[in-house]
Amino acid sequence: WAVGESDSCFHFPDFIFMLAWLGSVLLVFVLAMTYGISAIENLDDIIETVEKYNDDLTAAASSYKILYIPSLAFAASAVLCIVWVVVMILCGTCILWSFFYGIIALCLACAIYCFTIYPYVAYAFLAAAGLVGLWAWCIRGRLNFAGKTLEIACHVISWYNSLVWMSLLMLALTGVYLALWVVGFVGLFVYLQYDSNDDDMTGGWFEEMLVYFTYIVFFFWTAEVLKNIVVVAVAGVMADWWKGEGGVSPVMHAFCRATTYNLGAITMGSLIVAIVLAIDAVCRGLKKFGDKM
Numbered sequence: 001w002a003v004g005e006s007d008s009c010f011h012f013p014d015f016i017f018m019l020a021w022l023g024s025v026l027l028v029f030v031l032a033m034t035y036g037i038s039a040i041e042n043l044d045d046i047i048e049t050v051e052k053y054n055d056d057l058t059a060a061a062s063s064y065k066i067l068y069i070p071s072l073a074f075a076a077s078a079v080l081c082i083v084w085v086v087v088m089i090l091c092g093t094c095i096l097w098s099f100f101y102g103i104i105a106l107c108l109a110c111a112i113y114c115f116t117i118y119p120y121v122a123y124a125f126l127a128a129a130g131l132v133g134l135w136a137w138c139i140r141g142r143l144n145f146a147g148k149t150l151e152i153a154c155h156v157i158s159w160y161n162s163l164v165w166m167s168l169l170m171l172a173l174t175g176v177y178l179a180l181w182v183v184g185f186v187g188l189f190v191y192l193q194y195d196s197n198d199d200d201m202t203g204g205w206f207e208e209m210l211v212y213f214t215y216i217v218f219f220f221w222t223a224e225v226l227k228n229i230v231v232v233a234v235a236g237v238m239a240d241w242w243k244g245e246g247g248v249s250p251v252m253h254a255f256c257r258a259t260t261y262n263l264g265a266i267t268m269g270s271l272i273v274a275i276v277l278a279i280d281a282v283c284r285g286l287k288k289f290g291d292k293m
Contacts, residue, residue: 014264021225021267024218025177032180035187074175081171095150096143100136104129156241162251163234170226177226181219188215213282220277224270232258232266 087095107129114122136143157163192208236254258266 014268016264017268017271018264021221021271025222028177028181028184028215028218028222031184031188035191036180036183036185037187039187039190040183073178074171077171077175078168081167094147096147097136100132103132107132153238156238159241160237160251162249163237166233166251166255167230170230174223174226177222178219181215181222185215188212213278216281217271217274217278220274220281221267221271224273224277225267228266228270229255229258229263232262 107125111122111125111129114125188211192211233251233254236257237250240250240254
């Protein structure tokens with residue numbers, strides 16, 4: 001099925017993923033409101049009660065510090081987003097070449113450092129610098145084409161500066177969802193570990209780990225959906241700019257199209273990425289846990 005102006009967001013089978021994503025957001029909200037807020041309010045008492053038997057929550061000194069993580073993550077993301085946009089607008093055409101210059105400079109610095117200690121290693125770094133320079137020279141046409149494309153993209157962003165505000169809005173929504181997700185995760189953890197009875201549990205440790213994994217997938221899913229809405233909207237603005245369409249407000253037109261007509265496809269693709277990211281996060285966590293053992 002082709003997604004166009006005459007389609008709705010309920011084209012099969014994408015609308016199934018859209019409804020599932022909306023359900024995951026609603027579930028996180030319910031968990032945060034039902035279990036998370038009470039767990040955050042009583043977390044200090046819970047820690048004081050269980051830390052002499054279990055050190056799972058000892059690292060959390062007080063309940064309000066739980067929200068430090070999403071707050072700092074949102075602030076850092078907002079600052080880096082603004083800085084990156086400014087860098088892209090001011091010197092977008094130089095970014096691609098700067099990568100090659102940086103690699104060559106790093107290889108030369110390593111060669112100079114190793115020349116008196118390990119001369120053969122220094123020769124290897126010199127050879128690597130030469131190969132990188134030769135590679136950059138051979139693909140200079142492609143780099144110039146990519147640089148010109150990046151310059152056009154920066155021109156569109158500077159022409160339609162509401163794209164930046166749209167991106168910051170979606171970043172703010174991601175920060176709000178992150179805070180809500182953390183509150184819900186604390187409530188879920190406290191409930192599964194300390195509040196639930198054995199009769200309420202539907203299974204053993206495998207089912208409990210599956211619940212945590214699904215909850216992690218929910219976070220990455222929503223984060224990817226919000227990010228990809230921006231990607232699709234920017235691509236739509238670029239297409240409208242290229243064709244001279246889009247009407248009075250091309251940014252709003254592309255944003256509405258991304259959040260309606262294309263939302264099903266966005267949620268389906270984002271779910272695949274979210275599952276991969278969740279598996280990677282779990283593997284990294286298990287590796288860190290294994291290193292501490």
